[in-house]
Amino acid sequence: MNLLRRFLENHVLANLTFGLVIILGILAYQEMPRARDPEINFNWIDITTALPGASSIDVEKRVTDPIEDTISSTVRDLRFVTSTSREGVSSILVRFNQLSKTEFRERVADLRREVQNVYTDQLPDEALDPQIREITSSSGFPTASLVLTAQSPDEAFRRYAADLKLALERQPGVDEVLKMGSEDPELRIAFYPEKLLGLAINPNDLADTVRAYFSDVAIGDMNTANGRWLVRLEGTSSSLDELEAFPVVTAQGVVPLGSLAEIYRSSAEPSILAHYQGQPAIMFNITKQEQANTLQLLDNLNQFIERQQAVVIPQGYHLALVDDQTISTRDAIRTMQWNAGIGLSLVILVVFIFLGGRIALLTGIGIPFTLAATFFILHAMGMSLNNTVLLGVVIALGMLVDDAVVVVETIYYRLQQGGSAMEAAMAALQEVAAPVFTSVLTTIAAFLPLMLLPGIMGDFLRVIPMVVCIALAVSLLEAFWMLPAHVSVMRVNFDKTSALQRKRQHFSRNIRHYYSLLLIRVMRHPVRSLLGIVGVAALAVLLLVGGVINVNFFAADPYRLLYINAESPARYTIDDSMAVAEQLERKALAVLEPEEVRATVAYSGIMFTQTEPYFGENYSQAFISLNPIRGDMRDTYSLIAAVEDAVGEQLGESKVSVLVLEDGPPVGQPVSVKVRGDRFEDIQAVVDKISAHLQADPRFKNINTDFKTGSPQLKLTLDGDAIQRAGIAPQVVTAALQSRVDGLLIGR
Structure with missing residues (x-):
């Protein structure tokens, strides 16, 4: 107790600590990144690999199975691996067990290495690079969406969209920009079959010629009298004249490529189309980085759009922000601030009615102190200011001053008995410290089990009890040190009772009188009182079991x-x-x-x-x-x-x-x-029966399956005898079919 007395007597230390915590809390509150949800890594990895023109069966055999088998056999700590093979696209979803951040990063690195090895050694040459993406609360869905439209999209429009994507990716806080509705330009070579037939060459020969000339090759380096030089062979060019001049060797001599094929500029066949207000559009879906301030990111994007208007308007383009997810975050922050203000006002009002103005003020300032310390600790832990954190703060607001009110009321009673301020504070703490401390600990114990929930749901809900427990722990510091230290220097004189104080005492006596009468009535009829309490509890259980109260484990507001x-x-x-x-x-x-x-x-x-x-x-x-x-x-x-x-x-x-x-x-x-x-x-037969049963029940809707039928197929088989009689290789026939149906990609 001597140590506690020294702390209470050191008013300078108490005031400096109080002011420092308030300042640090305000700075931390301003610095905390704003977000909709807490930063949660779901331990999910999505692997998407494209095999253009392939059927779902081919994708399954040639892409999905090699990657999935390698991952399952070489990568550790896997919870499950699921895959979906569709026309031209393989999607593999990998979920890891609950791991620490360091272990998870190691497993992701192992996964990337194994997928890259499979891509290099086992996947067909036509397969594109696998796209490996971590799914988190930040990257699950776009933070903002922009659209770019034009009356008549052309090559200049496409180039501007590509530059715009790069500019968006450079904005602070932007993690990824998905561009939809724009395809890359192409140089197309449409050969004339009759001319190739007359010269006895095949499409594969034509493709080999273009591939040989249309490439950039690093030759090496050489030493000369002027020093060391790097040697490069450059062949790629967007000039149509240069392509038309490529020499094609035939049995009748060298023929320019332009005489055998039509060469023209075009764009890749669209894989995604987008329309905004009836016009062709390019859509940009933007996801944010972890720990990025969502509100600041949207402010930056709005300023970016305003700056771009000077470019887009003269060219007849239109750039607009069509959606952002900051409205709920702003509303939640506004609600928390409003609740904190109301809570502070009500606390001061109640304490003023019973204990007086100065003590009410000292009790009320405990809320800003506790919130400031809580935000400082949360900021030091690297947490963002999100809806879940604010929910925990709002829950804690109703409990922050409970212990302070008990302590200050006991001090007030001691002062009324004529003791000095310091002695009243020490005696009050000796009397109520144990029950107040126990009360706070029981509340913390009630919230702590929520931090033990496993899985993704536990990661989301863990933030709420953490915030509540931190706030309650800080409120003990405020009630046991700051509040008594401030009250001990306050001059309260009960020798002369004012008219307001007499009214306050009269009001308190009336409340105690009526409460005593009610308590006596309850104590005289214990059985009836107990039955009433049990009846209310039974009614609550019946409402829940009977379905009157709907059950939703994580009830949440939908996005707009x-x-x-x-x-x-x-x-x-x-x-x-x-x-x-x-x-x-x-x-x-x-x-x-x-x-x-x-x-x-x-x-x-x-x-x-x-x-x-x-x-x-x-x-x-x-x-x-x-x-x-x-x-x-x-x-x-x-x-x-x-x-x-x-x-x-x-x-x-x-x-x-x-x-x-x-x-x-x-x-x-x-x-x-x-x-x-x-x-x-x-x-499929079982799924059809289940779907039919569910569709007949009006309680169910949006019944979907992940089995998707593919496009109709025309299956061809090579005729070995005919190929042998023609004196050609089977790969020549295959290349000819590919060039006639979907074309051959020569280079980039």
């Missing part, structure tokens, strides 16, 4: 945006799918008020889901960004119901569903059923 998905038959082209997306867009806009809609974008060739994007010409999506709720605008759930009724679950031959994103961890569908077997035919 919608994804209307359309899965069309495999024979649909990318233009057919775009028509479906635009039709869904019109149906949705018909039931939405103009002030409710911020922007809409229709695109085809890709469909975002909660776990991974689907690529394919038969996929399309209508993206609808909604304005924040203002006035009498409908809430998000009402808008979702209206849109679902408008678009239905079927549009012609296309299957339609509405994807709604919510705060918190990715929880997937409420019900997920997996069917396993040895033959796809048997699995």
Whole structure:
């Protein structure tokens, strides 16, 4: 107790500590990065590998199986590996066990190395580089989306879009920019089959000639009288004249390439189309870096767009921000600040009514001190200011001054008995320190088990009890040191009772009187009182068991945006799918008020889901960004119901569903059923029966399967006898087929 007395008597130390904590807390609060969700690494890795022109069976055998088998046999600490093979694309989702950050980084490095080895040694030459992407709370869905439109997109428009993507990637806090709706330029060589036949050459010979000349080769280095020189052979060029002059060796002599083929500029066949307000558009989906300030990032993007207007407007382009996810973060921060202000005011009011103005003020300033210390500790731990942290702060606000009120009321009572301020503070702490400390510890013990929840859900919920426990621990410091130290120097005189003090005492006596009467009545009828308490508890259990109260393990507010998905038959082209997306867009806009809609974008060739994007010409999506709720605008759930009724679950031959994103961890569908077997035919038969049963039940909607049918196939078989009689090699026939159907990629 002597040590405690010294702390209480050292008013300078207490005041300096109080002021320092307030200043550090304010600085930490301003420096903490703002975000929607806490930074959570889901330990998920998505591996996407493209094999252009390949069927799903070919993708499975030639790409998915080699990568999946290698990962499963060589990489440690895997929880599961799932794969999906579709036309031209292999998607593999890898999830690791719960690991430390260091161990996880080591496993990811092992994974990247093994995938690169498979790509080099086992995958076909036509396969593109595997794209390995970590899925986190920051990269799961875009933080912001921009669109760029033009009346008549041309090569200058494409170049500007490419430069714009690079400029966006250089913005502070930007992790990745996904550009949709723009394809790379191409130099196309369309040969004349009759001329090749007349000269007795095949398309493979033509491709070899172009490949030999159209390449850059590092020759080496050489020493000369002028020093050491590097030698390079440059052959790539975008000049059509140079390509037309390439010499092609035939049996009848050397013929220029331009006389055997038409050479012209074009662009790659679009894999994704995007339309904004009925015009062709390029969409940029931006994800943020870990620990990046979301609010600052959006402010930077808005300033970037304003600067770019001087470039885009004269060229007839239009650049717009169609969605950002900062509104909920700003609202949460505003709510927390409002709740803190209300809580502080109510605490001061209640303490003022019972204990007086000066003690009320000293008790009230404990809230800013506790919050400042809490934010300083959270900032030191590297946490962001997000919705989950703010939820923990709001929960803790109601408990921060409980111990302070008990301590200050005891000190106040001692002062009324005529003791000095220091003696009153010491006696009060000796009397209530143990019960106050025990009370706070029991509250902390009630929250701590939430920190033990496993998995992704535990990672999200762990932040809430952490914030509450830190705030309660700091409140003990404030109640046991700061508050008594401040009260001990306060001059309170009870010799002369003011009129306000007499009213306060009279009011307190009345409350104690009526409370005593109620307590006596309860104590005189213990059985009846106990039955009443048990009855209330039983009623609560019945409401929960009877389904009156819905059960949702992680109830969260939905984002103010919608994804209307359309899965069309495999024979649909990318233009057919775009028509479906635009039709869904019109149906949705018909039931939405103009002030409710911020922007809409229709695109085809890709469909975002909660776990991974689907690529394919038969996929399309209508993206609808909604304005924040203002006035009498409908809430998000009402808008979702209206849109679902408008678009239905079927549009012609296309299957339609509405994807709604919510705060918190990715929880997937409420019900997920997996069917396993040895033959796809048997699995599909079972899946069809389950789907039919669920579709007949009105309680279920958006019933989807991850089995996607591929495009119709024309299967060819090489005729060995005919090839032998013709005196050609089988690879010549294969190359001729590839060049006539999908073309050959010569170089980049």
